[in-house]
Amino acid sequence: MAEVSLVEIEKTFRGKTTVIPNLNLQIEDGSFTVLVGPSGCGKSTLLRMIAGLETVTRGAIRIDGHDVTTAEPSDRDIAMVFQSYALYPHMTVARNIDFGMRLAKIPAQERQAKVDEAARLLNLEDLLQRKPSELSGGQRQRVAIGRAIVRNPGVFLFDEPLSNLDAALRNRMRVELAELHQRLKATMVYVTHDQIEAMTLADRIVVINAGKIEQVGPPMELYQRPETLFVAGFIGSPKMNLITGAVAEAYGATTLGVRPEHMEVDRDSGEWHGRIRVVEKLGSDAFAYVDSEQVGALTVRLPGDVDVKSGDTLYLTPHHERLHPFDREGMRLPDTVLVKARAIA
Known part of the structure; x- marks a missing residue:
């Protein structure tokens, strides 16, 4: 395990386009940190700089206290899992997992022990003699993760590893990754544009927008108290x-x-009112999309068995203690603003 420090990191392409202007971030030892943001925000570029696959224009990267800003990827004590599995199609699962160890001339007995342990952790024990073409997408991704595990790195780096999987498989793999982190207690840095992945996997989320950090914190802190x-x-x-x-x-x-x-x-009274345009029934929940003359378009979460339909009128009263006020620059205002407003009202 290792902590990762990014100090005044700047990344400029061709001396003109700055994608990361000046970024400072401390990734704690043993944490599962997720970098999340829209496409093009710089999160993958940041991950590739940590890995040594992109050069740093200015600033310093430290892993476990060592300056690795200009070090080769092989000298950074990291292992990376990509969106593409990058498995060798002619090799078995076992050979794919231990390929790097063979290149490093690690003794056969030690290699076998590490492959067996990785297979146990990832439920691959019955698949070790199969080829990648005989595996599902989720199984292939687990093989790629196994190849990273046997290196016993200080830091695992994941670059949108689940984006090629279908929805059901993504859900299952999220659970498996969370369980893997609990077992390994390793430092993991994970990039995604999917905020659901971020919320369900991370113990710490870093929200990035246009190369700048908007907010860092535990998932529910960002959900309950967004600062921007x-x-x-x-x-x-x-x-x-x-x-x-x-x-x-x-x-x-x-x-x-x-x-x-x-x-x-x-149905009869409330602070705001509006007509329902559409109702989405999702089983345990339903979402009503309401047009209100007072506040515009609203999305309202309802119980899944609620008896409402398009065209119905709903009256809505916000939970005043759960409102989020922002100024003209998009920064959160103190909660005292809401208290004063309610007192005046």
């Missing part, structure tokens, strides 16, 4: 409702956020 308008709109599914205009101003804010589950719903 970007984080408020990015973290959570479905997204937070963001309200502007007179209603937001009445609460002392330029933009007012409220999550779909943080509104009381009534």
Whole structure:
């Protein structure tokens, strides 16, 4: 295990396009840290710089206290798992897993012990003699992870490893990765654009926007108290409702956020009202998409068995203690703003 320190990191391509302007980040030893953000925000570039696959324009990268800014990838005590599995099609699972060890001339007995341990951890014991073509996508990804495990690195780096899998398999692999982290207690840095992956896997999320860190913290801290308008709109599914205009101003804010589950719903009275455009039934939950004259379009979370339909009118009252006020620069305002607004009202 090892901690990773990024100090005043800057990345510029061709001396013109700056994708990461000045970034500082401390990744704790043994943490599962997820870098999340929209496509093109710089998260994969940042991961590749940690791995040594991209050069650093300015700043320093330290792994376990050692400056590795200019070190070769093989000298950084890291192992990387990519979106593509990069398995050798003519080799068995066992040979794919121990390929790097054979290149390093590790004795056969030691190699076999490490392959067996990795196979046990990843439920690959019955598949060791199969070729990649005989495996499912999830099994291939586990082989790629096994190849990383046997290196016993200080840091595991994952670059959107689940994006090629179908939805059901992604869900299962998320659970397996979380369990793997609990067993290995290793430092893991994981890149994704999927905020659901970030919320379910991470013990610490780093939200990146245009090469800059918007917020760092535990998943529920970001969900319950987003510090910027970007984080408020990015973290959570479905997204937070963001309200502007007179209603937001009445609460002392330029933009007012409220999550779909943080509104009381009534048929007869409430602070806001509107007509339902569409209802999505998802089993345990339902989501009503409401058009309100006072606040605009809203998404409302309801019980899955609720008896509502398109065209119905709903009255909504927000949970005032769960509102999120933001200023014109998109920064969170103190909660005292809401308290004062309620007192005046």
